[in-house]
Amino acid sequence: MKSLKIICPNGHLGFAPLKKESFYLGVAEKPDYIAADSGSDDIGPVPLGSDTCASPKAWQRHDLEVMLLAARDLGVPMLIGSAGDTGSNSRVDMYVEMIRDIAREHDLPSFRIGWFYSELDKDMVRTKIQTGSTIQGLDNRDPLTEAELDTTTRIVAMAGAHPYQALLARGCDVIIGGRSSDSAIFAACALHHGFPEAQSYYLGKVLECASFCAEPYGAKETVLGEVTQDWVEVTAMHPGQRCTIASVAGHAMYERSNPFHEYVAGGLLDMTDCHYEQVSEKTTRVTGMKFIPAEDFRVKLEGSGKLGERFVGMAGIRDPYTIANVDAVIDWARAQVIERFGPDGWELHYNVFGRDGIMGEMEPMRDKPSHELLVVVQGVAPTMEMAEEVAITGTRQLFYARLPDVKGTAGGVSFAFDEVMQASPAHTWTVNHTMSVADPLEIFPLHTAEVGA
Numbered sequence: 001m002k003s004l005k006i007i008c009p010n011g012h013l014g015f016a017p018l019k020k021e022s023f024y025l026g027v028a029e030k031p032d033y034i035a036a037d038s039g040s041d042d043i044g045p046v047p048l049g050s051d052t053c054a055s056p057k058a059w060q061r062h063d064l065e066v067m068l069l070a071a072r073d074l075g076v077p078m079l080i081g082s083a084g085d086t087g088s089n090s091r092v093d094m095y096v097e098m099i100r101d102i103a104r105e106h107d108l109p110s111f112r113i114g115w116f117y118s119e120l121d122k123d124m125v126r127t128k129i130q131t132g133s134t135i136q137g138l139d140n141r142d143p144l145t146e147a148e149l150d151t152t153t154r155i156v157a158m159a160g161a162h163p164y165q166a167l168l169a170r171g172c173d174v175i176i177g178g179r180s181s182d183s184a185i186f187a188a189c190a191l192h193h194g195f196p197e198a199q200s201y202y203l204g205k206v207l208e209c210a211s212f213c214a215e216p217y218g219a220k221e222t223v224l225g226e227v228t229q230d231w232v233e234v235t236a237m238h239p240g241q242r243c244t245i246a247s248v249a250g251h252a253m254y255e256r257s258n259p260f261h262e263y264v265a266g267g268l269l270d271m272t273d274c275h276y277e278q279v280s281e282k283t284t285r286v287t288g289m290k291f292i293p294a295e296d297f298r299v300k301l302e303g304s305g306k307l308g309e310r311f312v313g314m315a316g317i318r319d320p321y322t323i324a325n326v327d328a329v330i331d332w333a334r335a336q337v338i339e340r341f342g343p344d345g346w347e348l349h350y351n352v353f354g355r356d357g358i359m360g361e362m363e364p365m366r367d368k369p370s371h372e373l374l375v376v377v378q379g380v381a382p383t384m385e386m387a388e389e390v391a392i393t394g395t396r397q398l399f400y401a402r403l404p405d406v407k408g409t410a411g412g413v414s415f416a417f418d419e420v421m422q423a424s425p426a427h428t429w430t431v432n433h434t435m436s437v438a439d440p441l442e443i444f445p446l447h448t449a450e451v452g453a
Contacts, residue, residue: 039082087179118178160265303431313395
């Protein structure tokens with residue numbers, strides 16, 4: 001093939017439904033593949049730890065149905081990575097079953113489906129640690145310990161392009177992947193046809209978030225990527241969007257500590273010398289990318305562990321004196337929880353929106369709060385009963401805080417509602433590490449089946 005085309009309709013399949021108008025414009029371009037990523041650790045550790053989705057099942061099915069019908073009509077493969085937000089085994093199974101249901105509902109001709117799993121058995125990881133294979137920490141974490149492993153509920157490994165390539169080689173028309181590197185889903189298609197690693201992985205990098213690489217901003221719109229032996233082009237499908245030098249280069253630098261480096265299982269995409277050229281109103285061409293193979297093949301591991309049950313309360317503050325002393329108010333409420341439960345065995349978290357609720361201590365205007373604040377209170381404890389009481393106490397006692405210059409008895413805090421709300425159980429990231437493997441496929445079991453046969 002001289003070139004290969006892929007359309008991506010959604011940067012996180014199911015997180016919000018794809019937009020059909022631009023998708024069908026992309027389908028009209030007769031792409032060779034239709035692909036999308038369906039997961040992210042941006043959603044936090046709760047879905048992985050609790051083995052649930054962050055997105056409604058109906059939205060996920062919607063996108064799968066639109067994509068599957070188009071792919072089968074064109075007769076081209078469809079790839080989905082990080083199924084069901086987390087790529088856990090149950091989410092992969094859920095997507096495979098959705099594909100079977102959609103095929104039955106629409107009486108589609110038979111096709112081959114392939115899937116792979118990404119969950120890791122903790123005993124396997126423990127054996128790695130015990131035999132001296134260091135599980136290296138990311139983001140300044142220390143190497144993984146058995147104690148940290150013991151607090152972990154579920155671990156997934158982040159696959160590279162290799163499981164997708166293996167399933168494409170088996171003739172699969174639809175591939176559902178476990179947890180995967182976003183760019184590898186797309187890169188696998190190009191690599192399968194012999195395109196260079198540098199261009200293939202850049203193709204994946206620019207397509208992974210769909211229309212995030214276009215301007216003006218408009219999420220869940222389709223973009224088309226084309227790769228050759230020399231360059232990658234990306235084109236916005238929505239009539240009102242363009243892929244410009246600024247939008248494409250900006251997305252290439254998106255979400256990374258080094259704006260020019262993208263690490264994947266097996267190597268590094270180096271974008272330092274990339275050159276961007278506006279070749280038409282809606283299309284940008286990119287050249288100059290490099291791929292540096294890794295000497296030690298490592299895969300990223302993500303693990304989540306449960307902290308406890310969680311309830312959430314909300315309190316509003318309009319009184320200027322209470323706003324000026326909001327930290328003292330919070331300290332008072334926390335002290336009442338300590339008085340009731342002691343200093344340990346629970347957690348209480350406060351986010352003060354209107355001051356630093358989003359950025360915390362990094363907020364540069366922390367000393368200039370708004371004229372009104374919203375305090376979101378999270379109480380975490382081993383049981384639902386205790387978590388509810390921690391949250392109620394931590395919320396309600398904001399009303400009773402004793403400040404030295406207060407004369408009245410009405411209190412300086414209001415409540416959106418008097419009770420607290422049950423939330424999802426609280427989890428934390430326990431594993432953010434990389435593990436060495438001898439074979440890129442050894443921890444990603446592959447499966448195939450005929451659908452509609």
